[in-house]
Amino acid sequence: MTETLATELPGRDLSVQLEDIRQAKELLDGVIVRTPMEHSRALGRHIGATVHFKAENLQRAGSFKVRGAYVRMARLSEEEKARGVVAASAGNHAQGVALAAKKLGIRATIYMPRGVALPKLAATRDHGAEVVLHGSNVDEALAEAQRQAAESGAVFIHPFNNTDVVAGQGTIGLEILEQQPDVDTVIMGIGGGGLLAGVAVALKQEAARLGREIRIIGVQAENAAAYPASLAADSVVPIKGVRTIADGIAVGKPGEIPFEIIRELVDDVVTVSEDAIARALIFLLERSKMVVEPAGAVGVAALLEGKLKDLGIEASSVVAVLSGGNIDPMLMMRVIQFGLAAADRFLSVKLMLKDRPGELSTIAGIIASADANVIGVDHNPIGRDLSMGDVSIVINMETKGKEHSALVQQKLRDAGYDPLVMD
Template identity: 40%
Template sequence: MADADPLPVTLEDIRAAAGRIRGAVVRTPTLHSRTLSDVTGATVFVKFENLQFTAAYKERGALNKLLLMDEARRARGVIAASAGNHAQAVAYHGRRLGVPVTIVMPKPTPTIKVMQTEGHGATVVLHGELFDEAYARAKELEAEQGLTFVHPFDDAETIAGQGTVALELLEDAPEIDALVVPIGGGGLIAGMGIAAKALRPDIEVIGAQAELYPSMYCHVTGEERPSSGDTIAEGIAVKKPGALTASIIRRVVDEILLVPERDIETAVSLFLQIEKTVAEGAGAAALAALLTHPERLKGRKVGLVLTGGNIDTRLLATVLLRDLARSGRMARLRIQLQDRPGALFSVVRLFEKHQINIIEVYHQRIFTTLPAKGLFTDFDCEARDAAHLQRLVGDLKASGFDVHPVEVD
């Protein structure tokens, strides 16, 4: 598409979508975060899309698409392929509007997500092991049953709905000079980029993409990188970017930054600790980009979109505990002992001396390469910070103990 060609979605389309969905989606707040600003070196404003009813921005595009359908298509019903937020958005607003909804999900989709989608009144079809197989089945059912397919990102009406996020953000925080937006298939940043550049041509629009799934980054830069692996940001783990969204992103997005898993985990933890709000991995990707690339936006006024808060509680607990371990507030110390009376007590009294709390103790006598009279003991413990812990480690070593902290990647 030549730059002279009109964009397939306009500011007027996005404004019309905003009027269409007003009152049916939450006008989420945009708040200045002083603490995140201190952490990142930028002046940070956060738009909390996790406060939508289904806890993600996807409602905007799904509802706009449904409202633009004629009565005949609504009566026949719609179909989508999704294992996450898009499924719940289509199901929720479909039920509100009396539209029959079918969602095709991969078989490994967590039961809780299946139940939540069914809870919104949708018919769930489990098919295939991967999203691509579920997507192919959804397209077959679309043709067989005369349904309307609601694409999660590669659709002009969906993109227009997602672009309403930028209208609200710029109205609430007109001083910002850069937007950082997570990228999966690209629907959100395409819509927001169109709106932002139309309203403020000087504003920078920057994408944040998981390092394990850099599909849009590779499409735009021409680099070749694999898109695979287990990511906490499964909501943006897209192997093939949208054709429509890619054409828009090339024109309205200034740069795409890749973020590693560690920084995504840290961002999830920071949102909970600092803003007292839950972010899923994909939802925290924009903040992660500021953590990974601090010099890129240092000193700038930055708007971040916290796109969603649907994260499994067990996974959230794991992320928080790993963050405590990395910060030195929680640790596992592996200490080699002699198997004799008083050996354990001599270690424990040093923990007491330094006022470091022992959470759990693991003895290992059997599965070890130590001599039969040797053993190692793992101590899971809590400290105030890394320096507090290091004082204990130094004292243990000075007392003759062989100590090895068990690191978290």
Template identity: 40%
Template sequence: MTLPVSPADVAAARKVLDGAVLRTPTLPAPRLSAITGAHVFVKYENLQVTASFKERGALVKLSSLTPEERAAGVVAMSAGNHAQAVAYHAARLGIRATIVMPKHTPIVKVAATEAHGARVVLHGESVGDASEEADRIAREENLVWVHPYDDAHVIAGQGSIAAEMLEDAPDLDALLVPVGGGGLISGMAVAARHLRPDIEIVGVETRLYPSMWNALHQQGLPCEGATLAEGIAVKQAGTLTREIVSALVSDVVLVSEPTIERAVNLFLTQQKTLAEGAGAAGLAALLAEPDRYRGRKVGLVVSGGNIDPRIVASIMMRELEREERIVSFRFSMLDRPGELGIIASLLGSLGANILEVEHKRHFLDVHAKGARLDVTVETRDRTHADAVYRALIENGMDVERIDWRSGN
């Protein structure tokens, strides 16, 4: 079978990339290994200048242009990492770049793209709208399209990641790879199958955007919703990438949003590295099916680290709640001097650190001479949280746990 991209194409791409992009490390992750039961190795593509693997494919594509095409300029459509990658390397090569982004793209991403010298055009409500505008601009201004994934040069560039991983960790049993349009996993599959025909290659999509899964299974699951993994929130898989994935990829799995959140948190707290939602998808798949990979050597790609700091803060707090290291109690008490002090002193003696207090009086379900007190505290772990709750009851407190899982 002749595929759109060959191992020779990946080898040629590596020569273009040599010295122009960072050869990111592939390192063992003992803490993640202890948590998952697999022997985990991580490829840190979030260390690239624009914090994403997208630089590889973008540079290979740009380097393939003829002198006439370079003089004319390029156009790309992206709401994030591809935009910055094209803008950055186009500036390095002296190529005029136009990037079309949806109107509601976060300002920080627009500013980052403009900072690399690109002309940014904001158009439409969706990536689809932006793509149509980019196509119009390409025709009217005779610009070269730099597609984010469905391009042979782009795919070959992304394949360099697997080649590097298998040089650094040649005995990997499996690769877990984020999938959006499929450019990353297609290139990696071409390179990995050439070097290790027996290796298992698993693509990972968020359940909200199962575009490649749909294509492989001839299904029509909806692709919609707000996802933490916006980098792989693609409604339509590529034509070239579908062909390669169908031929070379072992499986494509779907992961939930809470599992992606947990993976982002683990990369930050255990590996001390920042992974965006899409970049943590591989670890999410490992967390979702630990028995499938137990005892095996598994390679993960942190494909990008461009994530809003506010989202990171929210994820960390939500994970602390899931682990019951942050818990909330609701007290029903008499509205008289000293009651709040008694509760605060008792919590302190139990080793619970008070984070937030909300005092409520003017509710009809509260006694006219009473008050309701919601207190959020920090505990050591779930066992400690349970011990604090029992001690409060044993000390005569009228108290209940507020369970974040039920919304009560």
């Protein structure tokens, strides 16, 4: 083992250091779960490397957030603890703060937007926190939480822009090295940046002490990508119009503390589409039997999309952090359908037919001959684009992929029909 002098450690002047993360790990002993490292042969074959998943979706409260929340709150003074804590979140941070408060005996008030998913609302209350519904989005809930903290004297627990929070999230990096010592590339999602920043400090500084290098890659949703713009400007730049199924990383402004670290230590930040995120969720369900929320799947989405190859990275041992598993069942239903469509495994076509006996049976026979499975039919005999005696039908079917979908459409055309693929 090669020892590197402290003055040579990467990021030695940053606000969070390896020693802070080691102390955070001691604080978390007996509080959190040491989540497993799951091998993915299927994804490994796809990218030509060994791939493991750090399964924080199996963490207490369903995500990594409890790590940072507990460390932040455990370090409050007794007088601060007596005043209670306030936080705002639509899900994971809320549950992390609520669980940490319960463990520490601290009164917690969590502001959540109206319309928050019922499972997340129920889980936060089950951990003993008082939940106040306010505003139509997280930003409005956050503003109210900060106002209430200032008025009441309670301590506001920020989800990512705090050194103790960053140190707590960084404990994942230490576990990755312990569980997968040969790792050379780690990839994970970015919202405000607390997780990526903490893991980057842990891995970069510990790897330097060991005389080796580990690449760190961050991933954002294309429609919520504040970090690329900020990194290009070399300063925090807020963005507008954030909209993504990955609500856990739907953050329009990086935290100043995480940004400082990410700017210096993270090797690259890439983005992925909504389609790619949905396909990653389907992949994790089918091939790894993992229930993961969209924000937790963006690293897998990047690997499936070949982002490492695009960056010119030849990795041999990759770890993707599955940061959370708190997905609303209703959202999961929609995402599964969206993901199947994105993977060309769900085909919806509109057809014009003559309104006569046996026509629908003929169509069904053509589809069956192509080995596709009809799962729904919408029949409409009225419409501006219809002639007298015609009907419009929309047929939803399961297919086996892009080539199979094309085959089904071609068989319909060969039979004299004109299928219109529906989005």
